[in-house]
Amino acid sequence: xxxxxxxxxxxxxxxxxxxxxxxxxxxxxxxxxxxxxxxxxxxxxxxxxxxxxxxxxxxxxxxxxxxxxxxxxxxxxxxxxxxxxxxxxxxxxxxxxxxxxxxxxxxxxxxxxxxxxxxxxxxxxxxxxxxxxxxxxxxxxxxxxxxxxxxxxxxxxxxxxxxxxxxxxxxxxxxxxxxxxxxxxxxxxxxxxxxxxxxxxxxxxxxxxxxxxxxxxxxxxxxxxxxxxxxxxxxxxxxxxxxxxxxxxxxxxxxxxxxxxxxxxxxxxxxxxxxxxxxxxxxxxxxxxxxxxxxxxxxxxxxxxxxxxxxxxxxxxxxxxxxxxxxxxxxxxxxxxxxxxxxxxxxxxxxxxxxxxxxxxxxxxxxxxxxxxxxxxxxxxxxxxxxxxxxxxxxxxxxxxxxxxxxxxxxxxxxxxxxxxxxxxxxxxxxxxxxxxxxxxxxxxx
Amino acid sequence: xxxxxxxxxxxxxxxxxxxxxxxxxxxxxxxxxxxxxxxxxxxxxxxxxxxxxxxxxxxxxxxxxxxxxxxxxxxxxxxxxxxxxxxxxxxxxxxxxxxxxxxxxxxxxxxxxxxxxxxxxxxxxxxxxxxxxxxxxxxxxxxxxxxxxxxxxxxxxxxxxxxxxxxxxxxxxxxxxxxxxxxxxxxxxxxxxxxxxxxxxxxxxxxxxxxxxxxxxxxxxxxxxxxxxxxxxxxxxxxxxxxxxxxxxxxxxxxxxxxxxxxxxxxxxxxxxxxxxxxxxxxxxxxxxxxxxxxxxxxxxxxxxxxxxxxxxxxxxxxxxxxxxxxxxxxxxxxxxxxxxxxxxxxxxxxxxxxxxxxxxxxxxxxxxxxxxxxxxxxxxxxxxxxxxxxxxxxxxxxxxxxxxxxxxxxxxxxxxxxxxxxxxxxxxxxxxxxxxxxxxxxxxx
Numbered sequence: 001x002x003x004x005x006x007x008x009x010x011x012x013x014x015x016x017x018x019x020x021x022x023x024x025x026x027x028x029x030x031x032x033x034x035x036x037x038x039x040x041x042x043x044x045x046x047x048x049x050x051x052x053x054x055x056x057x058x059x060x061x062x063x064x065x066x067x068x069x070x071x072x073x074x075x076x077x078x079x080x081x082x083x084x085x086x087x088x089x090x091x092x093x094x095x096x097x098x099x100x101x102x103x104x105x106x107x108x109x110x111x112x113x114x115x116x117x118x119x120x121x122x123x124x125x126x127x128x129x130x131x132x133x134x135x136x137x138x139x140x141x142x143x144x145x146x147x148x149x150x151x152x153x154x155x156x157x158x159x160x161x162x163x164x165x166x167x168x169x170x171x172x173x174x175x176x177x178x179x180x181x182x183x184x185x186x187x188x189x190x191x192x193x194x195x196x197x198x199x200x201x202x203x204x205x206x207x208x209x210x211x212x213x214x215x216x217x218x219x220x221x222x223x224x225x226x227x228x229x230x231x232x233x234x235x236x237x238x239x240x241x242x243x244x245x246x247x248x249x250x251x252x253x254x255x256x257x258x259x260x261x262x263x264x265x266x267x268x269x270x271x272x273x274x275x276x277x278x279x280x281x282x283x284x285x286x287x288x289x290x291x292x293x294x295x296x297x298x299x300x301x302x303x304x305x306x307x308x309x310x311x312x313x314x315x316x317x318x319x320x321x322x323x324x325x326x327x328x329x330x331x332x333x334x335x336x337x338x339x340x341x342x343x344x345x346x347x348x349x350x351x352x353x354x355x356x357x358x359x360x361x362x363x364x365x366x367x368x369x370x371x372x373x374x375x376x377x378x379x380x381x382x383x384x385x386x387x388x389x390x391x392x393x394x395x396x397x398x399x400x401x402x403x404x405x406x407x408x409x410x411x412x413x414x415x416x417x418x419x420x421x422x423x424x425x426x427x428x429x430x431x432x433x434x435x436x437x438x439x440x441x442x443x444x445x446x
Numbered sequence: 447x448x449x450x451x452x453x454x455x456x457x458x459x460x461x462x463x464x465x466x467x468x469x470x471x472x473x474x475x476x477x478x479x480x481x482x483x484x485x486x487x488x489x490x491x492x493x494x495x496x497x498x499x500x501x502x503x504x505x506x507x508x509x510x511x512x513x514x515x516x517x518x519x520x521x522x523x524x525x526x527x528x529x530x531x532x533x534x535x536x537x538x539x540x541x542x543x544x545x546x547x548x549x550x551x552x553x554x555x556x557x558x559x560x561x562x563x564x565x566x567x568x569x570x571x572x573x574x575x576x577x578x579x580x581x582x583x584x585x586x587x588x589x590x591x592x593x594x595x596x597x598x599x600x601x602x603x604x605x606x607x608x609x610x611x612x613x614x615x616x617x618x619x620x621x622x623x624x625x626x627x628x629x630x631x632x633x634x635x636x637x638x639x640x641x642x643x644x645x646x647x648x649x650x651x652x653x654x655x656x657x658x659x660x661x662x663x664x665x666x667x668x669x670x671x672x673x674x675x676x677x678x679x680x681x682x683x684x685x686x687x688x689x690x691x692x693x694x695x696x697x698x699x700x701x702x703x704x705x706x707x708x709x710x711x712x713x714x715x716x717x718x719x720x721x722x723x724x725x726x727x728x729x730x731x732x733x734x735x736x737x738x739x740x741x742x743x744x745x746x747x748x749x750x751x752x753x754x755x756x757x758x759x760x761x762x763x764x765x766x767x768x769x770x771x772x773x774x775x776x777x778x779x780x781x782x783x784x785x786x787x788x789x790x791x792x793x794x795x796x797x798x799x800x801x802x803x804x805x806x807x808x809x810x811x812x813x814x815x816x817x818x819x820x821x822x823x824x825x826x827x828x829x830x831x832x833x834x835x836x837x838x839x840x841x842x843x844x845x846x847x848x849x850x851x852x853x854x855x856x857x858x859x860x861x862x863x864x865x866x867x868x869x870x871x872x873x874x875x876x877x878x879x880x881x882x883x884x885x886x887x888x889x890x891x892x
Contacts, residue, residue: 022669023724135474267531
C-alpha cells in the first residue's frame with residue numbers, strides 16, 4: 001500500500017506497523033521485495049461509492065446476463081457435480097483446455113491441447129514463469145510503463161527489470177536490440193522479454209503488425225524468451241489487433257491468456273501456452289503452488305463456453321467498452337485539453353501525460369479528496385519513473401461517471417497548476433499550502 | 447512423475463522427453479527442484495475405473511447432497527452476482543473470513559478476522575509461507591514421513607528438509623530439541639517446523655495432548671516458527687483431537703486450515719492464520735501470486751456456511767470415513783496380518799510397514815498390474831527413505847472396494863514375498879523373473 005499512501009490526514013487507511021515483528025530476522029531475502037501492490041489500495045478506494053474511480057482494472061461484469069451463469073451452473077451441476085467438487089488435474093480440465101484452443105483460434109493461434117496450462121488468472125502464470133526462470137539479479141526486459149502486477153512478481157523474485165520505451169507503435173525494435181547488447185555487455189543474464197502487445201496496460205498502445213516479426217526475430221536470434229501477455233486481445237473496438245507473436249514463433253513464446261476480461265475475473269481462470277519443455281515445468285510449478293486449479297470453476301466455464309454464445313457476449317463487452325472509451329476521450333478533450341494522451345484501439349486504459357509541474361503520485365490525495373481516483377504512473381515502473389504520467393481506466397464506470405470523473409480530475413489539475421504557478425519561485429509547497437489553496441467542497445454525485 | 451515411474455512396459459505413461467529443450471540453460475536454479483509430484487501420477491492411476499485406488503487423498507464428495515450446493519449457488523447469484531464475478535480482496539472475502547473464525551472455533555481457536563488470509567487451498571499457504579521465509583539452503587524441520595505436497599514446495603525453494611521421527615504420540619520433543627541443536631551447531635538456519643498434528647498425512651498419527659505444550663515451548667524458547675497444517679482436524683472418529691498448538695502460542699504459529707475435507711476440494715479454498723506481521727506479508731505474497739482469490743468460490747462457500755447446516759455435513763463425513771477406516775482395518779487384519787500398521791483416530795490414512803524383504807516403490811507396478819494402487823512411502827520423505835512403508839487411503843473407495851483392494855494387495859505382497867524367498871541367495875531379481883513369478887490374471891471388479 002505504501003506507494004499510494006498519502007501524508008497523515010489523507011483518505012487512505014495506513015497499514016498497521018510492523019515494528020514489533022519477532023520474525024523480522026527470519027524472512028527470506030526475497031521477502032523484502034514484496035511491496036504492497038497499488039492495485040490493492042485501488043480496490044479499497046474504488047469500493048467507496050462516492051468516489052468516481054478511474055483507477056482500477058475491474059471489468060464491467062454487470063454486462064453479463066445473470067441467467068447465462070445460472071444456466072451454465074445448473075447444467076454443470078447435473079452433469080458433473082462429483083468431478084466439479086473434486087480435486088482435478090494440475091494442468092487443468094482437458095475439456096476446458098480444448099475450448100481454450102477455440103478461444104485462441106479467434107486470434108489466429110493454433111496449439112495443441114497438451115501445451116495449454118491453466119492458471120489462477122494470468123497473474124499466476126506470470127508468477128510461475130518468473131519462479132521457473134529468474135534467479136536473483138537476472139534481468140527481465142519489459143515495456144516502460146508495464147503492468148503493475150507483473151512488476152510486483154518480478155520484484156518478489158529479486159529480478160532486475162530493464163524498461164524499454166514505447167512509441168505509438170509499441171516496443172521499438174532498435175531499443176530492444178540495444179538493451180540486450182548493453183545488458184549482456186554488463187554481464188547480466190536476460191531471462192525473458194515480458195510484453196503486452198495488445199491495448200497495453202497501462203499505456204493503451206498496440207504493437208504494430210510491422211514490428212511483431214521484427215521483435216520476434218530479434219528475440220529468436222538472441223535467444224531471449226518472449227512472455228506475451230494478452231488479456232485484452234479480444235476487446236478491440238474497430239478492428240482486431242495483428243496476430244499474436246506466438247503465431248510467428250511458438251517455440252520462442254510463452255503466451256498468456258485469461259477469461260477475466262472476456263467472461264469474469266471472479267473465477268480466476270487464465271492460461272499459458274508454452275514451448276513443450278517449458279510447459280512440462282509449468283505444470284510441475286502449478287502443482288507445487290496450488291496442487292490443482294478449481295475444478296468447480298473449470299467445469300462451470302467449460303459449460304458456459306459450450307452452451308452459451310460466448311462470442312456474442314465478447315461482442316457485447318466490446319460495445320460497452322468502446323462507448324466508455326469514447327466517453328473518456330470526449331471528456332478529456334472537453335475538460336483537460338492541456339494534457340496529452342493516447343487513443344487506445346481496445347482494452348481498458350488511456351495513458352495521460354501531465355504538465356511537467358505536476359506529479360501524479362503527489363496529486364493523488366488531492367484527487368481522492370475531490371472524489372476521483374486514478375492510478376499514478378509511478379506504479380508502472382520498477383525504477384520510480386512515471387511521476388508525470390497517470391492511467392485512467394474506462395472499463396468500470398458508466399459513461400456518465402466517466403465524464404464526471406474527468407471533470408473532477410480537471411478541477412484537481414487546474415487547482416494544482418494554479419497553486420504551483422502561484423508559489424513558483426517561493427520554495428516548495430507544504431501540505432498546508434495545498435490545503436489552503438483548494439477550498440472547493442467535493443461535488444455530490446451519489 | 448519420475449518417482450512413480452516403473453520400468454518400460456509398466457502401467458504408467460512415461461512423460462515426454464525434454465532432451466531438446468532450447469531453454470535448458472535459462473531456468474532458475476530452483477527449477478531443478480521441481481520434481482513431478484507423486485500425487486499427479488496417482489490421480490492418473492486412480493481415474494482408471496478397474497483399479498481399486500488406495501492411493502489418492504480425494505475426499506468422498508458424493509457424500510455432499512447436490513441440492514445443498516445448488517441452493518447456496520441460487521441464493522448467492524441472486525444476492526451477490528456482480529461481486530462474485532468480480533476481482534475481490536487479496537486477503538479474501540471479509541464475510542467468509544468471519545465464518546472461518548466460526549469453523550476454527552470448533553477446534554478451540556480464537557483469532558481476529560484480520561489475521562485470516564484465505565489461500566488457494568492449504569497448498570498455496572504452504573507455498574507462500576515457504577516463499578516468505580526460505581532462502582536456498584535454509585532448514586525446514588518436518589515429521590518423517592511428511593505431506594508429499596509440502597515436501598515438493600520445500601524442494602522448489604531449495605530448502606533442506608530435516609525429518610523428525612514420530613512415535614505413536616506423534617513428534618518426539620527430545621528429537622525436536624536435538625535436531626535444533628544439531629542443525630545450529632552445523633551453522634544452518636532453521637526457518638520453521640512444519641507439522642500436521644492431527645491424523646497425520648501420511649502417518650495417521652495424532653500428536654498427544656501432553657506433547658503439544660512441550661513442542662510449543664521448545665519452539666518458543668528456540669525462536670522456531672511453527673507451521674501447523676490442520677486439514678483433517680474436524681474429521682475425527684471417536685473424540686475430537688486435542689486443541690491446536692495455535693491456541694497455546696498464537697504469536698509463534700502459522701495455522702493452516704482448509705475447506706477441502708469439510709466441504710469440497712474443487713473450490714480450492716483454504717486459509718492461514720498468522721501472527722500479525724507475518725499475515726501482512728502473506729497478503730502481499732498472495733496478491734503477487736494470484737492478485738485475488740476466486741470471489742465466486744468465496745461467495746458460494748459463504749452462502750453455504752450461512753444457510754446450510756455445515757456441522758451436520760461434517761458429521762456425515764465423519765460417519766462415512768469412520769466406516770471406511772473400520773473396513774480397512776478389518777481387511778488388513780484378515781488379509782495382511784503379517785504386516786503392521788497404525789490405527790488412525792481420524793483423517794484419511796493408514797500407514798503400513800512392510801516386511802524388510804519388500805520395497806513399496808518397487809512393488810507398485812506389480813500392484814497396479816493386479817489392479818490396486820497405493821502410495822509408496824518414498825514420496826513422503828525428502829531423502830529417499832520410506833521403501834518399507836506405504837500409505838493406504840480409505841477416504842475415497844467404498845468399504846466393499848476397500849476390502850477388495852486390500853485383498854488384491856495381499857496377493858501382491860504374498861507373491862512378492864514368495865518370489866523373494868524363492869530367489870533368496872540366487873542374486874537379484876530381474877524384471878523378467880518377476881513377470882514369470884506372478885502369472886495370475888488380474889481380478890475383475892468392474
